[in-house]
Amino acid sequence: MIRLANVSHDYGGRGLLKNIDLHIAPGAFHFLTGPSGAGKSTLLKLCYGELRPNDGDVELFGQPLSALSRDALADTRRRIGVIHQDCQFLDHLSLAENVALPFVATGRQVPEADLRELLAWVGLAGQADSLPPTLSGGERQRAALARAVIMSPEVVLADEPTGNVDPEMSQRLLSLLVELNRMGTAVMIATHDLPLIRSAKTMVSARVLRIVDQGLQSAGSDL
Numbered sequence: 001m002i003r004l005a006n007v008s009h010d011y012g013g014r015g016l017l018k019n020i021d022l023h024i025a026p027g028a029f030h031f032l033t034g035p036s037g038a039g040k041s042t043l044l045k046l047c048y049g050e051l052r053p054n055d056g057d058v059e060l061f062g063q064p065l066s067a068l069s070r071d072a073l074a075d076t077r078r079r080i081g082v083i084h085q086d087c088q089f090l091d092h093l094s095l096a097e098n099v100a101l102p103f104v105a106t107g108r109q110v111p112e113a114d115l116r117e118l119l120a121w122v123g124l125a126g127q128a129d130s131l132p133p134t135l136s137g138g139e140r141q142r143a144a145l146a147r148a149v150i151m152s153p154e155v156v157l158a159d160e161p162t163g164n165v166d167p168e169m170s171q172r173l174l175s176l177l178v179e180l181n182r183m184g185t186a187v188m189i190a191t192h193d194l195p196l197i198r199s200a201k202t203m204v205s206a207r208v209l210r211i212v213d214q215g216l217q218s219a220g221s222d223l
């Protein structure tokens, strides 16, 4: 679905990512780890076409990124759900309206029952009308997950989805992502949270990738 071949990228200074090969296949579950500043968020952005690489090839659902027009890229992006590190919301809209935004942006109304079901799935049915500033960190992260999956994407890319929450809430978020994966969605999670990765390994067959010296390695059993 998402394929990077010999991809290199930096922001014009020192090298960051070099000769990266990566394939996110249907149903895959990947973790992406590595030190702060190693390029995890950058790699995720390359995977959903937010960034175009300085060098190498990115293919999204069989189409070279370099050949996609702006409109075609926007269509392709709807097949990819992204949970951003800072999970920003529009503070004047309710939680339900924020979650529905990707759908509404396509000019369609999200079926009310589907929205309710999705909010219940992430445990936020009771907060549908709350404004984002009144939500806790864990509630925001779960809302971000709901927003990422409302378009039924084929793959979810999550950037530190458990960044600001306690271990119990991390487990809950992980369980939701594993459940999504069991229903067929490919998942890639960028995280520093090694205990989370360890506990995931008991629930799902996950591949752990680590950015080391600008390259991508499979992490060993030391995790």
Ligand SMILES: Nc1ncnc2c1ncn2[C@@H]1O[C@H](COP(=O)(O)OP(=O)(O)OP(=O)(O)O)[C@@H](O)[C@H]1O
Residues within 6 Å of the ligand: 011, 016, 034, 035, 036, 037, 038, 039, 040, 041, 042, 043
């Ligand atoms: N838009 C940008 N312009 C210039 N430099 C950037 C930009 N985005 C990221 N960087 C730099 O690229 C490097 C990698 O950043 P990135 O956010 O990909 O790392 P990361 O591994 O996700 O870090 P963290 O774990 O701290 O979130 C950092 O040194 C960062 O300062």
